[in-house]
Amino acid sequence: MRTLDGQVIIVTGASRGIGLAAAQALVKQGARVIMTGRDKGVLQKAADEIGVAAEAHQCDMSDYAAFAALVEATRKKHGRLDALVNNAGILDPIVTIVDSDPVDWARNVQTNLIGAYNAIRAVLPGMIAAGGGSIVNLSSGAAIRPLEGWSAYCSAKAGLHMLTRAVALETAGKNIRIFGFQPGMTDTNMHVLVRASGINPLSKTPRENLYPTAHPALAIAYLLTPAADDLVGQEFSLRDEPFRQRLGLS
Numbered sequence: 344m345r346t347l348d349g350q351v352i353i354v355t356g357a358s359r360g361i362g363l364a365a366a367q368a369l370v371k372q373g374a375r376v377i378m379t380g381r382d383k384g385v386l387q388k389a390a391d392e393i394g395v396a397a398e399a400h401q402c403d404m405s406d407y408a409a410f411a412a413l414v415e416a417t418r419k420k421h422g423r424l425d426a427l428v429n430n431a432g433i434l435d436p437i438v439t440i441v442d443s444d445p446v447d448w449a450r451n452v453q454t455n456l457i458g459a460y461n462a463i464r465a466v467l468p469g470m471i472a473a474g475g476g477s478i479v480n481l482s483s484g485a486a487i488r489p490l491e492g493w494s495a496y497c498s499a500k501a502g503l504h505m506l507t508r509a510v511a512l513e514t515a516g517k518n519i520r521i522f523g524f525q526p527g528m529t530d531t532n533m534h535v536l537v538r539a540s541g542i543n544p545l546s547k548t549p550r551e552n553l554y555p556t557a558h559p560a561l562a563i564a565y566l567l568t569p570a571a572d573d574l575v576g577q578e579f580s581l582r583d584e585p586f587r588q589r590l591g592l593s
Contacts, residue, residue, distance in 0.1 A: 345371075345372050345373035346372045346373070346564070346568045346570075347369060347372040347373045347374040347564070347567060347568065348372075348373035348374075349373065349374075349375075350369075350373070350374045350375070350423075350425040350426060350567070351374070351375050351377065351417065351421045351423050351424050351425050351426075352369055352374045352375070352376050352377065352424075352425060352426040352427070352428065352567070353376075353377045353379065353413075353414070353417065353424065353426070353427050353428065353462070353466070354366045354369070354376055354377070354378055354379070354428040354430060355379045355380075355402075355404060355427075355428065355429055355430050355431035355458075355462060356379070356380055356404075356430040356431030356432060357376070357378035357379060357380055357386065357389065357430065358378070358380035358382055358385040358386040358389050359385065359389070359531070359532060360529070360531035360532060360533065360556060361430055361481065361526055361529060361531060361556050361559050361560065361563075362378075362380070362428070362430040362431070363378075363389050363556070364556035364557055364559070364560035365428055365430065365559070365560045365563045365564070366378050366389070366390075366393060366397055367393055367560065368557070368560040368561060368563065368564045369428075369563075369564055369567070370393055370394065370396045370397055372564055374396070374425075374426075375396050375397075375398070375421065376393070376396065376397045376398070377398050377400060377413070377417050378390050378393075378397055378398065378399050378400065379400050379401070379402040379404075379410075379413065379431070380399075380401065380402070380431070381401065381402075381403055382401075383399070383401040386399040386400075386401060387399040400413055404431050404454060404458030404459070404461055404462060405453050405454060405457065405458050405461070406461075407461040407464065407465065410461050410462055410465045411461075411464075411465040413465075414465045414466055414469065418469060423473065424466060424469060424470070424473075424476065425476055425477065425567075426476060426477040426478065426479070426567050427462055427463070427466045427476070427477070427478045427479070428479045428481070428563055428567075429459045429462050429463065429478065429479065429480045429481060429503075430481045431454065431458055431459075432454060432455045432458075432459075432481060432499075433450075433451055433454050433455065433496075434451075434493070434496050434533050434536055434537065435447065435451065435536070436448060436451065436495060437492045437493065437536065437537070437540040437542055438492055438542075439491065439492055439494075440494050443494070443495070447495075448494070448495045451495035451496060451499055452495060452498065452499045452502070454499075455496065455499035455500060455502075455503065456499040456500075456502040456503055456506070459480060459503050459506065460506060463478060463480075463506070463510060466478070467510070467514070467519070470519060471514065471517050471519065474518060475517070475518030475519060475520070476518075476519060476520070477519075477520040477521070477522075477566070477567050478510065478519070478520070478521040478522070479521075479522050479524055479563050479566050479567065480503055480506070480507045480521070480522065480523050480524065481524060481526065482500055482503055482504055482507070482523040482524060482525045482578055483496070483500040483525055483526075484525050484527065484580065484582075485497040485500050485501075486500035486501045486503065486504040486523075486525070486578075487501070487504070490543045490545065491542055491543040492540065492542035492543055493542075493543065503523070504523055504578060507521055507522070507523040507576075507578060508523075508576070511575070511576035515576075520566075520567075520571075520572070520575045521575065521576060522566045522571070522574060522575065522576075522577065522578070522579065523577070523578030523579070524559070524562060524563065524566060524578070524579055524580075524581075525578065525579065525580035525581065525582075526554065526558075526559035526562070526581050527554055527559075527580060527581040527582050528545065528548055528552065528553050528554060529553055529554045529555070529556055529558070529559055529581075530550060530553040530554065530555055530556060531556060538550070554581060558581060558590075558592060559581055561590050561592070562579075562581060562586070562590055565589065565590055566579075570589070571589075
């Protein structure tokens, strides 16, 4: 049985990595997926490979007006918007604070925190008016654990962790299903950068120890179903054994 039949879902940062795997998983469960990203060519190729249930829309998360226009166009075309997967993010700069460039540092926060806020701000009023909706914010263990060279990423993800809790608080009783999800060490291009940096212990993690992107994609799809209703407002890690048991990954 397909668990997301008829749903319309926006996935940000969907041209590669976890975002692409999530888009593939959601379509398999019956959803129509609106894939966003900054590289139109890569994004369109990814959507074409998934099939007619996937649409590619170039969009910069730092531009609130552009994302709000995409949300409005999606609702006008499809008559609904059921969920948002807030996946878009960057790791750079990987550098100690004393050697960091203020512009690069701010760009990380702009993408990972403010971009995620922009997406939530754009979808939330319509979800409330429609009687509900789901949001999955891609968090990180870095949100609660400082790592050398990752000050921008850790700070931005910590902010996103609190943003998830704030949305849960402010929308209590309005059927807004929001989750924070930490995918853990996953085999993506981001971890190519991690290994190349040689900074902090995570850079020493062998590639064979990383999760395949299909695992966090499975978790995201699960969180968008009623089976996860008891988890609303919380944050989970793919490393959590009880959560892995729910996903059949133990």
